[in-house]
Amino acid sequence: MKDDAEPVILDDPGKLKALSHPLRRRILHRLRQHGPATSTTIGEALGVNTGTASYHLRQLEKYGFIEEIAERSTGRERWWRRAESPRDLRMPTPDMLAPEDRPVLAELLRQGHAEDMEMFGKLPAAYERNPEWARLSRGYGHMTEEDLAAFFEDYIRLLHQYCRRGEDAPPDARPVHIRLFTLPADED
Template identity: 65%
Template sequence: MTDAREQPLLLDDPERLKALAHPMRRRMLSHLNAHGPATSTTLGELLGAKTGTTSYHLRQLEKYGFIEEIPERSTGRERWWRKAETPRDIRTPTFQEIDPADRAVLAEFHRVGLEEDRRLLDRFPAAYLRDPAWAKGSRGFARMTETEFAAFYEEYIALLLRYSHDADTAPPGARPLHIRLFALPADEPADES
């Protein structure tokens, strides 16, 4: 029997996409994923936001199933949150697969994600100098058919899932890592805008 968390989740619900298209929510989710449970106060201090603001964004993430409260740790007004058990392979639809009225939400989701990726890329040189065993980069060039490229992508995702662990099952010495794969056609003109 296959674990449901290993099946891809298509984020084709515009409301769920909208929940993840907010920069603060993405940073909160990233923090919970990398560092484990936190309160809205803790997240507010880390992100420079008021507790009311972080509480609102946490409720939005909870509403769409990305995080959950930890009732056994929560007391009174202090609520503890953790990343919910969601599929590890989360994908977005293409613009052709989504209703035209919802394409702006998908575009915003990608824009916010690419801003996040740019910040990570800016951090790479310092991370590499500090600890090259944990900062790896690769640039490649290949010629593939569309079918081969689709297979390459699926094998990449399978490899990523095979070697990644949840925080509670990670072996000693495991660290959270940001991993990105970018691929785009090399035979199209660069957009200079």
């Protein structure tokens, strides 16, 4: 995969709506962590019936987030996997969307924040168990808007340099959650 790929802005309202549904987010996380699955196995794992899982899988397929594994599917049993996605997929700024689509972006960001807060709550125990895998840093500094934009792009380049897709990772690689956020400190 090319590391110099241009960022892709997720500014399609349909895709934003597809990603803002809580069950669809759980399905995507499940496929990312555990690999291909059927609607039956997804339903069992997530505690929903097969019909509900199947509907949401089709919605994710409609917007290109997952794909059927045709060679593995037989009859009514369809196997699904996450689709190849851009390495640099970014959220749109609110002004990139029509006013009626902005609440969907806000909901998607709210859900992502809730997921991140749940993950953040696991940090102390993870750090105690595996300090070599649970790394953390806190920073504070003064930057111009241009400095911050350059810092962010350098961060993305580092992700591309060191992160591999699961199928390309060496046997001793582990999946790692990585987050970066910046907030103006003078708006507290």
